[in-house]
Amino acid sequence: MQKNKVSREELFEKTPVWKAIFTLTIPMIISSMVSMVYNLSDTFFVGELNDSVQNAAITLTAPAMTLFYGITNLFGIGASSLMSRSMGRKDMDTVKRASATGLYLALAGAFCLSMITIVFNGPTLHILGTDAETFQATKDYLFWTVCLGAVPGIMSIMFSYLLRAEGHSLQASIGQMSGCILNIILDPFFILPFGLNLGAAGAGLATFLANCVACTYFLILIWKERDRTSVCLNPSFITLKKYVILEILIVGIPGVFQNVLNVLSMTILNNIVAGYGPDTVASVGIANKINQLPIQIVFGFTQGVMPLIGYNYAAGKFSRMQEAIKKTYVITLSSLSCILILFNLAGQPIIRLFMDNNVIVETGAWFLSGFGFSLPFMCVDFMVVGISMAFGMGKPALIFSFLRKLFLEIPFILLLNMIAGVMGIAYAQCATEVIMAIVAFFVQWAILKKCRTEGKM
Numbered sequence: 001m002q003k004n005k006v007s008r009e010e011l012f013e014k015t016p017v018w019k020a021i022f023t024l025t026i027p028m029i030i031s032s033m034v035s036m037v038y039n040l041s042d043t044f045f046v047g048e049l050n051d052s053v054q055n056a057a058i059t060l061t062a063p064a065m066t067l068f069y070g071i072t073n074l075f076g077i078g079a080s081s082l083m084s085r086s087m088g089r090k091d092m093d094t095v096k097r098a099s100a101t102g103l104y105l106a107l108a109g110a111f112c113l114s115m116i117t118i119v120f121n122g123p124t125l126h127i128l129g130t131d132a133e134t135f136q137a138t139k140d141y142l143f144w145t146v147c148l149g150a151v152p153g154i155m156s157i158m159f160s161y162l163l164r165a166e167g168h169s170l171q172a173s174i175g176q177m178s179g180c181i182l183n184i185i186l187d188p189f190f191i192l193p194f195g196l197n198l199g200a201a202g203a204g205l206a207t208f209l210a211n212c213v214a215c216t217y218f219l220i221l222i223w224k225e226r227d228r229t230s231v232c233l234n235p236s237f238i239t240l241k242k243y244v245i246l247e248i249l250i251v252g253i254p255g256v257f258q259n260v261l262n263v264l265s266m267t268i269l270n271n272i273v274a275g276y277g278p279d280t281v282a283s284v285g286i287a288n289k290i291n292q293l294p295i296q297i298v299f300g301f302t303q304g305v306m307p308l309i310g311y312n313y314a315a316g317k318f319s320r321m322q323e324a325i326k327k328t329y330v331i332t333l334s335s336l337s338c339i340l341i342l343f344n345l346a347g348q349p350i351i352r353l354f355m356d357n358n359v360i361v362e363t364g365a366w367f368l369s370g371f372g373f374s375l376p377f378m379c380v381d382f383m384v385v386g387i388s389m390a391f392g393m394g395k396p397a398l399i400f401s402f403l404r405k406l407f408l409e410i411p412f413i414l415l416l417n418m419i420a421g422v423m424g425i426a427y428a429q430c431a432t433e434v435i436m437a438i439v440a441f442f443v444q445w446a447i448l449k450k451c452r453t454e455g456k457m
Contacts, residue, residue, distance in 0.1 A: 011023060011024075011167045012087070012088070012167065012307070012308060012311040012312065012315075013311075013312070013315070013317065013320075017320060017323045017324050017327055018327060020308055020324070021301075021304075021305055021308065021324060021327055021328060021331070023167075023169065024164070024167065024169050024304045024305060024307060024308055025169070025300055025301050025304030025305055025328075026169075027169040027170045027172070027173035027174075028164065028169055028172070028173055028300045028303070028304040029296070029297055029300035029301065029304070030173060030177070031160075031172070031173035031174075031176040031177045031180070032176075032296035032297070032299070032300045033293070033296065033297075034176070034177045034180040034181065035176060035177075035180045035296070037180065037184060041183070041184045041187045042058055042183075042187060042191075042203040042206075042207070043055065043058060043285070043286055043289050043354055044353070044354050045187045045188050045191040045192060045203070046058060046191055046199060046200055046203055047282075047286070047354045047355040048191075048192060049191070049192070049193075049199060050355070050357075051199070052278035052279050052281070052282040052355075052357075052360075053133055053134055053137055053278055054137050054199045054200045055200075055278075055281075055282040055285060055286070055355070056134050056137075056138075056278050056281040056282055056285065057134055057137035057138040057140070057141050057199075057200040058141060058200055058203065058285060059270065059281055059282065059284065059285030059288070060128045060129050060130055060134060060138045060270055060274075060281070061128065061138055061141050061142050061145065061146075062266055062270075062285070062288070063128060063262075063263040063264075063266040063267045063270070064117065064124065064128060064142060064145075064146050064263075065145060065146065066259050066262045066263045066266060067113055067146075067259060067260075067263060068113075068150070068153055068154050068157065069157075069255075069259045069262075070255065070256045070258075070259030070260055070263075071106055071109040071110060071113065071154050071256075072106060072154055072157040072158055072161065073252060073254075073255025073256060073258065073259060074105075074106075074109070074248075074249070074252035074253060074255055074256045075102040075103070075105045075106040075109065075158065075248065075252055076102065076106065076157060076158050076161035076162070076252075077161065077251055077252055077255050077303075077389055078102060078247070078248035078249060078250070078251040078252025078253075078255075079098045079099060079101065079102025079103070079161070079162060079165070079248050079252075080102075080161045080162055080164065080165035080306070080307070081165075081247075081251045081306065081310055081389050081390060081392060082094070082098040082244065082247045082248055082251070082392070083095045083098050083099060083162065083165040083166060083230065083307075084165050084166075084306065084307040084310035084311050084314070084390070085310045085311070085313070085314040085390075085392055086098065086314070087166065087230075087311055087314075088310065088311040088312065088313065088314030088315035089314050089315070092230065094243075094244065095166070095230040096230050096232045096237050097232075097237050097238075097239045097241070097244055098244055098247070098248065099162050099165075099230055099231050099232045099237070100232040100233070100234060100235065100236075100237035100238050100239075101237075101238050101239055101244055101245070101248065102158070102162065102248055103155075103158055103159075103162065103231075103232070103233070104235060104238055105248075106154055106155065106158045107151070107154075107155060109154070110150045110151040110153075110154035110155060111150070111151060113146065113150045113154075114146065114147060114148070114150040114151060117142065117146045117147050117150070118147045121139070121142075121147070124142070125138055125139055125142065127267065128142075128267065128270065129267060129270040129271040129274050131274065133278065134278070137199060137200045137201070138200070140198075140199075140200060140201035140204065141200040141201060141203065141204040142204070143201070143204065144201065144204030144205045144207065144208045145204045145207050145208065148208055149204070149207060149208040149211055152208070152211040152212045152214070152215040153207075153208075153211040155215050155218075156175065156176065156179060156211050156214040156215045156218060157176075159172070159175065159215070159218035159219075159222065159231070160172035160173070160175060160176050160218070162231045163175075163218075163222075163229070163231055164304065164307060165307050166229065166230050166231070166307070167307060168229070169304065171221060174217075175214050175217045175218045175221065176214060178213060178214055178217050179210040179211055179213050179214030179215075179217075180210065180214075182206075182209065182210045182213050183206050183207055183209075183210035186205075186206035186209060186210065187202070187203060187206050189202075190202030190203065190205050190206045191203055191206075219233070247392060249394075250392065250393075250394040251389050251392055251393075251394045251397075252394075253394060253398065254385075254389075254394050254395075254397035254398035254400070254401050255397070255401075257398060257401040257402065258397075258400075258401035258404075258405070261401055261402070261404070261405030261406055262405065264405065264406075264410065265405050265409055265410050265413070268410055268413060268414075269284070269413055269425065272413065272414075272417055272425065273422065273425070276421075276422050279357065279359045279360050279363075280359075280360075280363055280422055282355065282357075282360055283351070283355075283359070283360040283361075283362075283363035283364040283367070284363070284364070284367055284422075284425075286351055286354045286355065286360065286364050287351065287363075287364040287365075287367035287368050287371065288367075289354075290350060290351075290368060291367075291368065291371040293339070294335075294336055294339040294375050295378070297332070297335055297336070297339075298332050298335075298336060298375070298378060298379050298382050298383075299382060301328055301331060301332045302328065302332070302379075302382045302383050302385070302386035303386055305324055305325075305328050305386070306386050306389060306390040307390075308321075308324050309321050309324055309325065309386070309387060309390040309391075310390035310391065310392070312324070313390060313391055318451075322448075325383070325387060328383065329379070329380075329383060332379045332382075332383065333376055333379050336375040336376050336378070336379050337375075337376055339372065339375060340372040340373060340375050340376065341372075342372075343368040343369060343371065343372030344368075344369050344372055344373075347364070347365030347366075347368040347369055348361050348362070348365040350365075350368065351364035351365050351368065363422065363423075366423055366426050367425075367426040369426070370426035370427040370428075370429065370430050371426070371429055371430070373427075373430045374429045374430040374432070374433040374434075375433075376437075377430075377433035377434050377436065377437035378433045378436075378437075379437075380436075380437040380440045380441060381400065381404070381433060381436040381437055381440045383440070383444075384396065384400070384440040384441075384443050384444045384447075385397045385400055385440075387444060387447065388443075388447060391447065391451075393447065396443050396447065399443075400436065400439075400440070400443075403436065403439065404432060404436055408431070408432040408435055408436070409428055409429065409432040412427075412428035412431045412432055413425055413428045416428050416431075
């Protein structure tokens with residue numbers, strides 16, 4: 001533990017800021033990219049069947065999968081933020097208790113999600129927007145990914161959050177990548193006719209097995225390194241102390257609302273798009289999958305740098321904290337501007353990689369263009385949410401969750417659909433993020449001003 005403490009202090013307090021940012025974020029982004037490749041591999045191999053119903057099944061299940069992130073955000077982001085700030089204050093007992101408490105609460109949440117999906121399977125599929133044509137394929141995919149897959153899927157994400165909180169970004173990323181790579185290998189054998197020929201169900205089965213492998217890796221790693229890590233598997237460290245529970249929930253609850261509202265938004269979008277036919281559903285699903293690539297980049301940077309910001313905020317090293325914020329902005333804005341150009345210049349060839357259908361290619365490319373224009377603005381939004389969570393301030397993130405989805409994106413989806421049909425919907429995210437970026441700019445200014453007024457900076 002002493003060796004781990006020295007390494008942690010070296011990274012968070014002394015390592016040059018550029019190097020510290022990349023040390024914490026690059027492994028997370030690489031694992032996110034591998035995760036994206038495996039998500040796209042589902043879409044790619046299912047697309048090889050040239051069956052829009054099978055592809056639509058994966059798209060329609062996306063809102064249920066988003067609930068995974070609601071649970072991991074509640075307990076993972078909340079616990080990891082408390083861990084980082086407690087390390088900055090040198091309170092190692094709270095670090096371990098936050099870890100154990102967050103971990104076992106997430107396990108309980110995963111089990112409940114699994115049971116609810118099994119018991120209310122029919123109503124769940126109806127809410128997701130299935131019809132007679134897509135019902136069975138969606139049901140099969142949901143069975144493997146959520147009914148059976150909720151526990152290993154959620155726990156593997158939780159382990160990675162907690163390991164990153166103490167600076168072990170590389171080990172966390174290796175665990176995530178191990179599952180993703182296995183998924184990519186299994187996909188063609190489970191999905192395509194030369195293998196098991198299970199279609200969307202095969203994609204779900206591959207995901208389930210991959211998450212089981214990743215979860216096993218983390219359990220073995222944490223058990224072997226139990227004397228050198230604060231990530232705690234011992235249930236005796238679970239605490240119901242008000243301070244720990246509240247600190248986890250204050251930061252984590254906004255993430256839950258964000259994901260619940262994401263589910264609501266995606267469900268509304270799916271139900272509207274379903275009216276345009278399976279080809280349109282498939283095209284929007286493919287574009288959404290591709291758009292996850294830049295979203296994961298900005299998420300990787302803004303969430304990966306949170307332990308550095310939170311640690312130095314709690315330790316009173318504010319100039320280093322501000323330097324980390326500024327340099328993260330430079331990196332993310334530059335990266336997302338390049339992707340914006342790529343989406344607009346090569347949208348059709350990118351979509352055609354997944355399905356060679358002219359209607360799907362044209363509609364999917366239009367959505368990529370709309371998504372692309374939202375990216376630089378999204379960077380500001382995500383960064384301010386990350387800063388507030390690193391500070392242990394859940395209120396700004398909670399306000400952002402409601403504002404983004406309930407008051408902006410969902411109304412824009414409905415309004416633009418009425419004005420311009422499915423092509424209008426493609427720009428709902430862009431319109432939302434422009435407004436969110438403006439709001440985020442003033443919120444960040446207010447947060448930093450409050451810190452200066454209270455003498456924390």
